[in-house]
Amino acid sequence: MKKIYIIAIFTFLAFSSCVSVKSYQKMYLNDEDMQLSEKKIKSLEGSVMMYREGASGANGGKNGGGCGCN
Amino acid sequence: MRMQLKLIIILAFVSSVLYAQTDSENAKFTESDNDNIKKVEIDFFAGYYEQDGEHSAVEGGIGSQKLNALESFLFIHVVTDSVNSFNVNLGIDAYTSASSDKIDKYTSSASYISSASSSDVRPNFNLKYSRKIKNHTISPKFSFSHEFDVTSVSAGLDYSFSFNNDNTELALGFDYFYDTWLLIYPAELRHRPEYTYQGSGGDDDRYGTDVRKTGALSFSYSQVLTKRIQMSFLLDYVSQNGILYTPFHRVYFDDGIPQDYEELKTVEAEFLPRQRYKVPIGLRLNWFVTDFMVANFYYRYYYDSFELYGNTYDASLAFKIGSSFVLKPFYRYYNQSASMYFAPYGKTKMGSEFYTSDYDLSKFTSQKYGLGIKFSPVFGIARMKFPSKRRLTVLKSIELRYANYSRSDGLNANILSFLLSIKY
Numbered sequence: 128m129k130k131i132y133i134i135a136i137f138t139f140l141a142f143s144s145c146v147s148v149k150s151y152q153k154m155y156l157n158d159e160d161m162q163l164s165e166k167k168i169k170s171l172e173g174s175v176m177m178y179r180e181g182a183s184g185a186n187g188g189k190n191g192g193g194c195g196c197n
Numbered sequence: 198m199r200m201q202l203k204l205i206i207i208l209a210f211v212s213s214v215l216y217a218q219t220d221s222e223n224a225k226f227t228e229s230d231n232d233n234i235k236k237v238e239i240d241f242f243a244g245y246y247e248q249d250g251e252h253s254a255v256e257g258g259i260g261s262q263k264l265n266a267l268e269s270f271l272f273i274h275v276v277t278d279s280v281n282s283f284n285v286n287l288g289i290d291a292y293t294s295a296s297s298d299k300i301d302k303y304t305s306s307a308s309y310i311s312s313a314s315s316s317d318v319r320p321n322f323n324l325k326y327s328r329k330i331k332n333h334t335i336s337p338k339f340s341f342s343h344e345f346d347v348t349s350v351s352a353g354l355d356y357s358f359s360f361n362n363d364n365t366e367l368a369l370g371f372d373y374f375y376d377t378w379l380l381i382y383p384a385e386l387r388h389r390p391e392y393t394y395q396g397s398g399g400d401d402d403r404y405g406t407d408v409r410k411t412g413a414l415s416f417s418y419s420q421v422l423t424k425r426i427q428m429s430f431l432l433d434y435v436s437q438n439g440i441l442y443t444p445f446h447r448v449y450f451d452d453g454i455p456q457d458y459e460e461l462k463t464v465e466a467e468f469l470p471r472q473r474y475k476v477p478i479g480l481r482l483n484w485f486v487t488d489f490m491v492a493n494f495y496y497r498y499y500y501d502s503f504e505l506y507g508n509t510y511d512a513s514l515a516f517k518i519g520s521s522f523v524l525k526p527f528y529r530y531y532n533q534s535a536s537m538y539f540a541p542y543g544k545t546k547m548g549s550e551f552y553t554s555d556y557d558l559s560k561f562t563s564q565k566y567g568l569g570i571k572f573s574p575v576f577g578i579a580r581m582k583f584p585s586k587r588r589l590t591v592l593k594s595i596e597l598r599y600a601n602y603s604r605s606d607g608l609n610a611n612i613l614s615f616l617l618s619i620k621y
Contacts, residue, residue, distance in 0.1 A: 146421075146422075146423060147361055147362050147364050147421075148362070148364055148421050148423070148424050149362060150362065150363070152424050153421075153424070155424055155425045155485040156421060156424065156425070156427055156485070158485060158491065159573075160483075160491040160493070160515040160523065160525075161427065161483045161485055161491060162483075163419055163427060163428075163429045163481055163483060167240050167242060167270075167272055167616055168242070168569065168596050168598050168614050168616045169598075169614070170242055170244065170268070170270060170614070171242075171244030171246060171268050171612055171614050172565070172600055172602075172612055172614070174268070175246060175602065175610065175612060176531075178557070179248075179557055179563075179602075179604070179608065179610075180507065180531060180533060180557060180563065181499075181501070181503075181505040181507060181533050181536065181557060181558050182477060182497065182499035182505070182507030182509065182531070182533060183475070183477065183499075184413070184415075184433040184435060184475060184477035184479075184497075184499070185415075185431040185432065185433050185477035185478055185479030185497050185499075186431065186477075186479055186495070186497065187415075187417075187431070192349070192351065192372070192373075192374025192376060192409065192410075192411025192413065192435075192437065
């Protein structure tokens with residue numbers, strides 16, 4: 128649980144130092160490789176990880192329901 | 198003390214969000230801004246997977262894990278106007294498995310008999326509708342899939358809210374899965390009362406059923422940090438009830454009988470608690486390092502009530518070569534502790550209440566590395582006026598990706614993925 132708090136504190140510190148970027152300044156942020164969602168090309172790899180590992184979730188995908196997985 | 202610390206963290210979170218907000222240039226978007234934007238994006242995905250190892254759960258933690266699978270998906274994204282859109286995913290998987298073929302391995306003394314589970318085809322379907330109202334987006338969704346032993350239906354709802362000139366986004370999601378499992382036990386156990394099939398007669402095609410219910414709550418906080426960096430924090434809470442084990446997985450007990458006399462060993466079907474909760478927490482950071490290189494980082498911490506802990510570290514780079522090609526090397530490292538119910542072949546203590554010899558729940562580390570390449574010219578690979586002369590269909594990009602996955606327990610796999618994108 129200590130790790131959870133460390134991650135949360137780091138996240139809050141990082142977020143509190145951000146700036147507001149205007150729409151016309153987002154040429155880098157709008158790039159396809161900069162998107163925060165999981166890439167479709169990794170669909171099969173994501174499924175494999177769900178079946179072959181105990182951990183799942185926190186990546187926009189399934190969390191253990193809907194499949195014959197762990 | 199712990200409650201106070203939690204409260205401090207919550208307050209710090211709220212204050213940092215408020216501090217990061219500004220009033221400049223909020224997106225001006227109303228329901229009446231309907232400029233008849235209509236587009237269709239279609240992604241066709243195909244993948245091949247092969248694995249091998251020596252710890253098949255069907256045989257109690259030993260034996261071949263050889264498996265080959267083909268997976269294909271059609272992702273269809275339709276934007277009907279500036280507030281409504283649909284996502285439809287249609288998929289089909291096909292696999293053959295040497296270990297699944299061993300469910301009935303003692304049916305005759307001389308040979309193994311292939312069961313229906315030695316190969317399977319799994320169709321699946323997902324539908325999601327999104328409606329955007331100012332800075333809020335609501336998305337109900339539905340999915341269905343069917344494997345030879347699991348039929349799944351799910352429904353859910355996603356909600357997101359963006360502010361601070363779309364530099365910040367909060368999202369909440371809820372999914373509910375209702376999975377029906379066929380109770381296909383190993384053949385040598387089916388005569389026992391606790392493993393008896395429902396129905397009558399000796400027809401081995403009749404199986405009992407059980408249900409797994411999964412409720413998953415997800416939260417994400419995405420934030421633009423600079424003109425070149427953005428990150429997200431993801432937190433899920435998953436609660437599962439019902440059958441949480443795989444009926445045809447065997448567990449051999451530590452009864453003093455050697456493996457050479459396996460048919461005489463004490464054996465049961467895998468058995469796990471009927472409740473489980475999971476808490477994964479993830480951090481994602483994307484950084485446009487230079488004008489030709491993007492770096493993606495991901496970390497996840499995982500904990501569940503089976504006492505399984507896991508850490509995932511993922512890094513990938515995207516090198517933009519000219520205006521058309523992108524080269525994407527990547528590396529992923531994962532480690533997990535063993536579930537409290539896991540024991541290797543023949544090591545489960547007699548009298549244990551819950552037990553598994555599935556090495557997917559054992560202690561191991563894994564590595565995944567590989568390379569992807571994407572061809573995506575600025576004006577597309579090919580363009581044609583189709584299906585009407587007034588609209589243009591563009592073959593946007595082709596992407597190929599290879600990954601090698603290996604676990605410290607000897608499992609090794611290769612994954613080849615292909616993605617073709619079309620925009621109409």
